[in-house]
Amino acid sequence: MRREAQLLIGVAAFFGLTDITYWLWGNAQGGATNLDTGFGGVVMLVGTILLGVVPGSYYFWWSRRMKPRPEDRMDATIEDGSGTIASFPDSSVWPFVLGMGLFLTVLSLVFGLWLMWPGLSLVVSAAVGATVESRRGGRV
Numbered sequence: 001m002r003r004e005a006q007l008l009i010g011v012a013a014f015f016g017l018t019d020i021t022y023w024l025w026g027n028a029q030g031g032a033t034n035l036d037t038g039f040g041g042v043v044m045l046v047g048t049i050l051l052g053v054v055p056g057s058y059y060f061w062w063s064r065r066m067k068p069r070p071e072d073r074m075d076a077t078i079e080d081g082s083g084t085i086a087s088f089p090d091s092s093v094w095p096f097v098l099g100m101g102l103f104l105t106v107l108s109l110v111f112g113l114w115l116m117w118p119g120l121s122l123v124v125s126a127a128v129g130a131t132v133e134s135r136r137g138g139r140v
Contacts, residue, residue: 002072005060012052019045092133098126 023042063072070080101122108116 001059001063005056005063008052008056012049015045015048094126094130097122101126
């Protein structure tokens, strides 16, 4: 996980330099001195810095507390990474139900709030159905 942490913190450092350049360039042209689009751009770039720092620091924290994976060791061979990679869930109808519920909920902003109730009921039923299905290990 150390490589992933380095990558994400590197992305944050890149956007930090970009943010400083944007701020200085905006102040040199008088664009970022008042609270207009220059300040909004800086706030968005600070958000991109956080998108790299938060998961990068979490990965770095975990990399110091777990044993190195084969991907993290320089002396690892291909055989070290063999074995069961992951288990994947069976096909399910609940992601479709969740998507339709969210679709109806967003459409309620356009066509009226009455459409929100069927959408929210589909979202809740999809959340419950997916949870029950994952706990039982099969179809519901």
